Amino acid sequence: xxxSPNDAQSCLKCGKCTSGCDINRLDPSFIPHRLIHLxxxxxxxxxxSEYSIWKCSTCFTCSERCPQRIKVTEILWMLKEKAxxxxxxxxxxxxxxxxxxxxxxxxxxxxxxxxxxQKAGLPVIEEYPDGLANLRQILGDK
Amino acid sequence: MKQVGLFLGCNIPFNRPDIEYSARYILKxxxxxAVDLEGASCCPAFGTMPSLDIEGWAAASAWNLVxxxxxxxxxxxxxxxxxxxxxxxxHHMESHPELKEKVNQIYAKVGKEYKGTAKISNFINxxxxxxxxxxxxxxxxxxxxGLKCAVQTGCHNLWPSxxxxxxxxxTFYPKRMREICEALGGAAPHYSAIxxxxxxGALRSNASDKSxxxxxxxxxxxxxxxxxxxxxxxxxxxxxxxxxxxxxLAEQKKLNYQIPALHLVQLTxxxxxxxxxxxxxxxxxxxxxxxxxxxxxx
Numbered sequence: 304x305x306x307s308p309n310d311a312q313s314c315l316k317c318g319k320c321t322s323g324c325d326i327n328r329l330d331p332s333f334i335p336h337r338l339i340h341l342x343x344x345x346x347x348x349x350x351x352s353e354y355s356i357w358k359c360s361t362c363f364t365c366s367e368r369c370p371q372r373i374k375v376t377e378i379l380w381m382l383k384e385k386a387x388x389x390x391x392x393x394x395x396x397x398x399x400x401x402x403x404x405x406x407x408x409x410x411x412x413x414x415x416x417x418x419x420x421q422k423a424g425l426p427v428i429e430e431y432p433d434g435l436a437n438l439r440q441i442l443g444d445k
Numbered sequence: 446m447k448q449v450g451l452f453l454g455c456n457i458p459f460n461r462p463d464i465e466y467s468a469r470y471i472l473k474x475x476x477x478x479a480v481d482l483e484g485a486s487c488c489p490a491f492g493t494m495p496s497l498d499i500e501g502w503a504a505a506s507a508w509n510l511v512x513x514x515x516x517x518x519x520x521x522x523x524x525x526x527x528x529x530x531x532x533x534x535x536h537h538m539e540s541h542p543e544l545k546e547k548v549n550q551i552y553a554k555v556g557k558e559y560k561g562t563a564k565i566s567n568f569i570n571x572x573x574x575x576x577x578x579x580x581x582x583x584x585x586x587x588x589x590x591g592l593k594c595a596v597q598t599g600c601h602n603l604w605p606s607x608x609x610x611x612x613x614x615x616t617f618y619p620k621r622m623r624e625i626c627e628a629l630g631g632a633a634p635h636y637s638a639i640x641x642x643x644x645x646g647a648l649r650s651n652a653s654d655k656s657x658x659x660x661x662x663x664x665x666x667x668x669x670x671x672x673x674x675x676x677x678x679x680x681x682x683x684x685x686x687x688x689x690x691x692x693x694l695a696e697q698k699k700l701n702y703q704i705p706a707l708h709l710v711q712l713t714x715x716x717x718x719x720x721x722x723x724x725x726x727x728x729x730x731x732x733x734x735x736x737x738x739x740x741x742x743x
Contacts, residue, residue, distance in 0.1 A: 305519020363604035410459035437555035
């Protein structure tokens, strides 16, 4: 975890993150500046108990708009990482992470996929090339 | 001949190998040698490991940069998620030396070292800067004949801007893809939702209905303001939403129009003379209108 709640302390509560947030326009229950406010108040537990942290699309618009250059998206990563470690994350999050740790790819290439690729005039991709074995071990050990 | 490492990521070779075909085609046409990266891993995308395990993310991401360094090449990718994650991981390791040290401690066990020399580009910046608009124009065989393009750069091709070696003058008013489409003979006007998120990524995995609703909001603006012949997409993840997402919305009877969608490298390949059956082999939305227009029909 590279960021801490201190990295959110300069928040002005101006709401520019929220007013530029596509997810907020679609789902008003996702309020980035409220989450940042909870973090600055030391209420990390309250912010991670909100399921809404998982609604973030990680588009980074909030971070780009922030006049204080607060890394809003990464503050949410910090909350997600903490939530994940406390077992408070949706199933898909751990499933995707496990796939990457096992295969070192989100979509491993099978024989069927390679047949499709060859039909499209593309080279075969080895599912587990020798060069990937070490990384699979590294990730598997984590 | 100029060389570049072709970073395919997970999505393109698995879901849309026609983007890979097009990328290889245009690189060859433009006189660039595409170097394959055997043993490349997942980038991994922002919605996955970066949200859960920063060290694991950095170790997985940097693996690809080590492969590039070992070959002495820079990378280019057609996926905005890969572009974002690889650059952000590199940026994190540069700004947090303790993270780089941790990754190298892990790598030492398998005889690798992350140095961080290789640069990561996307096809937008590669075509715009490394190839250049005039060189692209000189290679056009099938002029787009005024084809009206709605451009989608993709969030992670723009942001987080602090991590990127090259970018738009104003990331909230992107022009590079529009200028590339114009160099191919198309028209690519600005529209008000040009930088809006398409809803792909973690949101699509987590809440498919919300993801598609967000996408439809953007597509409705495109239809209303531009009514384009085609959507041209700078990111393979966004393309899955623009092509497959329209098909899903149509199945759910939530969309009563269709706009064909191609990745920027696919449109470029068409203009540079590639066969449409190969360039768009896995497109769900028919491209007949686009092809007729390029051939000079209506």
